Amino acid sequence: MQRRHLIHAVGLTAVALALPLAAQAQDNVFKIGLILPMTGQQASTGRQIEAAAKLYMAQNGDTVAGKKVVLIVKDDTATPDVTKRLAQELIVNDKVNVIAGFGVTPAALAAAPLATQSKTPQVVMAAATSSITEASPYIVRTSFTLPQVSVAMGDWAPKNGIKSVVTLVSDYGPGNDAEKYFSERFQLNGGKVLDKLRVPLRNPDFAPFLQKVRDAKPDALFVFVPSGAGSAVMKQFLERGMDKAGIKLIATGDVTDDDQLNDMGDGALGVVTTHHYSAAHPSAANKKFVEAFQKANKGMRPNFMAVGGYDGMRVIYEALKQTKGQGGGDALLAAMKGQVFESPRGEVLIDAQTRDIVQDVYLRKVEKKDGQLYNVEFDVLKAVKDPGKAK
Numbered sequence: 528m529q530r531r532h533l534i535h536a537v538g539l540t541a542v543a544l545a546l547p548l549a550a551q552a553q554d555n556v557f558k559i560g561l562i563l564p565m566t567g568q569q570a571s572t573g574r575q576i577e578a579a580a581k582l583y584m585a586q587n588g589d590t591v592a593g594k595k596v597v598l599i600v601k602d603d604t605a606t607p608d609v610t611k612r613l614a615q616e617l618i619v620n621d622k623v624n625v626i627a628g629f630g631v632t633p634a635a636l637a638a639a640p641l642a643t644q645s646k647t648p649q650v651v652m653a654a655a656t657s658s659i660t661e662a663s664p665y666i667v668r669t670s671f672t673l674p675q676v677s678v679a680m681g682d683w684a685p686k687n688g689i690k691s692v693v694t695l696v697s698d699y700g701p702g703n704d705a706e707k708y709f710s711e712r713f714q715l716n717g718g719k720v721l722d723k724l725r726v727p728l729r730n731p732d733f734a735p736f737l738q739k740v741r742d743a744k745p746d747a748l749f750v751f752v753p754s755g756a757g758s759a760v761m762k763q764f765l766e767r768g769m770d771k772a773g774i775k776l777i778a779t780g781d782v783t784d785d786d787q788l789n790d791m792g793d794g795a796l797g798v799v800t801t802h803h804y805s806a807a808h809p810s811a812a813n814k815k816f817v818e819a820f821q822k823a824n825k826g827m828r829p830n831f832m833a834v835g836g837y838d839g840m841r842v843i844y845e846a847l848k849q850t851k852g853q854g855g856g857d858a859l860l861a862a863m864k865g866q867v868f869e870s871p872r873g874e875v876l877i878d879a880q881t882r883d884i885v886q887d888v889y890l891r892k893v894e895k896k897d898g899q900l901y902n903v904e905f906d907v908l909k910a911v912k913d914p915g916k917a918k
């Protein structure tokens with residue numbers, strides 16, 4: 528029944544898109560449907576990306592190539608069935624020109640067939656499983672991929688005295704990617720993976736898993752959990768005295784998330800992570816971004832989700848400019864491919880072949896600066912492509 532409903536709706540979309548351009552252009556409006564988790568476990572991602580998208584619009588105006596840009600924000604609570612329904616409504620009823628956002632992998636995947644069928648560009652600003660860009664030729668990603676940042680840790684750890692690890696990841700797409708790409712590289716470099724643990728995505732209790740880690744006595748614990756769950760891991764890690772037992776914590780930067788880091792306390796000091804964005808990134812462009820973001824949002828510190836949203840808006844605005852406001856989905860998509868620009872994170876490229884982002888990946892250590900905790904970058908791998916695409 529649901530399937531028939533969907534096919535029917537997609538049929539309608541095709542009709543809507545076949546209307547003469549003039550009929551659609553009449554209102555001179557360019558609509559972006561921003562689907563985000565605004566409530567529930569992933570709400571911080573929605574809050575960060577919405578704030579960043581609004582900042583981008585405030586800084587760059589809402590008239591582009593003669594069109595008024597309208598942002599329609601919808602809360603999918605990170606539930607894929609809801610994402611799918613909202614994407615369908617936005618495409619069919621609101622006739623949005625672009626769908627964007629997507630806080631988690633299952634949400635991005637749920638919308639992908641609708642993007643393909645209606646030829647609507649889908650800008651993925653948050654979700655980070657490698658395979659997402661393969662789910663639709665209309666997907667462009669401005670976030671990152673887990674293989675991109677996990678491989679960097681697989682190289683760094685064995686060179687820095689870590690010979691054995693246990694991995695602990697959230698049991699879904701990005702976690703499985705982090706586990707695989709970190710472990711493969713770590714082992715290639717002579718390291719030993721003693722155990723691979725997967726925790727449920729919803730309301731995980733880390734205690735029994737951390738007990739297993741203690742018993743295995745690795746040099747380090749490698750962790751991936753999605754943005755918003757990092758402080759729970761950090762708290763349990765410290766409460767259980769893992770650090771005192773000589774087990775180091777290493778992770779992707781999702782764990783020492785700038786949205787939560789400052790509240791994690793001094794126990795987080797010294798934790799090394801790999802990621803593509805830190806609020807402490809020392810560039811003029813980033814300083815400007817962080818200041819403006821904080822000013823517009825009661826002091827809230829932007830995290831990597833915010834940057835994915837901010838850059839996603841840039842990619843959309845630039846495509847609209849390049850197509851002079853006259854293009855349909857295919858023209859917009861073509862104009863998104865190959866964009867090169869300076870993001871608050873550093874220089875980035877939207878790879879025209881893969882539609883995925885190529886970016887610098889940083890080694891960072893949690894340090895205190897002016898009384899606040901930050902991920903301070905100490906090394907960089909330049910222009911890293913998603914290693915997941917080579918396979």
Ligand code: PHB
Binds near residue numbers: 630656
């Ligand atoms: C994802 O679901 O793809 C995801 C969510 C949050 C992250 C990373 C990946 O921090």
